[in-house]
Amino acid sequence: MLTCQRRVWCFFLTIGWGGEPVNNVIVIFLASVLVAFAYNMFLLPHNILSSGVSGIAMMIGLKTPLNTGVVNLVLNLPLFIIGFMKLGKRFMINTLFSVAVTSVALILIPISPISKDPILSSVFGGVLAGIAGGLIFRFSASAGGFDIIGLLLTRKKEFPLGNLLFMMNSAVIFVSGFLFSWDAALYTMLSMFATGKVIDTIHTRHLKVTLMIVTSQGDEIKNALFSKLVRGITVVDGEGAYTKEKRKVLFTTISRYELAEVKRLIKEADPKAFVNITETIEVLGYFRRE
Template sequence: MYRAIAIIAGSVLIGFAYNWFLIPHKVLSSGISGIAMIIGILTPASTGTMNFLLNLPLLIIGFMKLGKRFVLHTLLSVVALSIALYVIPLRAVSTDPILSAVFGGVLTGIGVGFVFRQSASTGGFDIIAMLLTHKKEFPLGAILSAMNAVVVFVSGFFVNWDAALYTMLSIFVTGKVVDAIHTRHIKLTLTIITRKGEEMKQQLLTNLVRGVTLMNGEGAYSREDRKILMTVISRYELANLKQLIQSVDPEAFVNITETVEVMGLFRRDAY
């Protein structure tokens, strides 16, 4: 329930950013919707139809590579954003297009960051970025900014260069805020002490692409045998892993520390 509320809240915040800051100043849309706009300008094709057709293969790829839950959460975000854009009235909070681009970018980044932290996306290029960060440990906001900048640069030739440049500014701000919130590239070390060592190990190996070290331990006071498991994960994986640990052993002791640097093979599938 918390995850669904966070996704909806983040999507609604993006709706406010669009209708109150970006759209009133004709700051162009980025990502897949930006490509659909360009196609709609150059051809008789409907922008709405092209937006759906361009997103469809990405959702299918996301379903195969990122999981059913990811796609369902992404659909929730898309629906919430669509409703928000319809319900929230168009109004210019500021008359300055530069201030609007900056503050609109900040609000969009916060909304997108909230959605990403729930293992979901807002569709379009977000899915491509999530796929890339599953393969390499790149900052997610930087990838989104690079892909969107290409779209905006092309659109400048066909729409309006002032609006395109304002959009690039907004995209840059959005990318910085997304990285500050999402922090996928930050690494964490988890030390798990549990009575259910073998069961915990199997769950970690099944649900993670990280290596796990298993050690024997003994409670100093209880003198009972314990298993100690240690693994290093990205910040992005923490929410799901905490739920997994709780489902296996609610009494497990878990110590979570931020890792300064990782050397060697970080992903298990790299072996």
């Protein structure tokens, strides 16, 4: 009976919707609720706005009787269409789920300040929103709005996503200054800066590393990497200066996201392989960014 239950549990953990693992769905759900919590408990009580479309929805919600969650969902709909065409069905289904959860949570969670200090609220609210946003990005989704535009731009050129979103959202800061106060605009800038830095700490897809692998099992490691990655590998012959033993030296450049999996594959193929991992400043020429 226990074995049967474990099989059923494993089955649901792997299917999700459309092949999406349930643990990914859970992380996206919790992170989306955390976004709404940061907004309603830290930012909105002090007229501190969020970024992009969410910030615009906040401004409309604060200046009109309309609910911020409803406005956030409506404003995101046109961007979903672009996302489905450019970013893929699976990503956009996850994004739609994230935006829907955030919008519902914004309705259900009361706007109640945890701190009376706007500076503390802007920092902690920005950090919480950054943690949530970084996790949402990491698990193949986004919070919608400018995030979709930012992801489209980063696919064309490598750039820290958090910094890009911060620059794109500068307009929201200036508009909030005219609508509310310039103190609120500066608090908003502080919140956005904190959010962007935390996102770049968690979302590291723009970071690249280069591996030099010295091994006596060159073919095994090469085949193992090819079985899981779509990356080019350069293989050269090497010789130990002291031992004179022949070795294969493999060079490859991967994204930071892939590093943990690559290290596992190398260890399984050759536990004695020497691996030197260096950060890559820039990659020129073709590099698969998907």
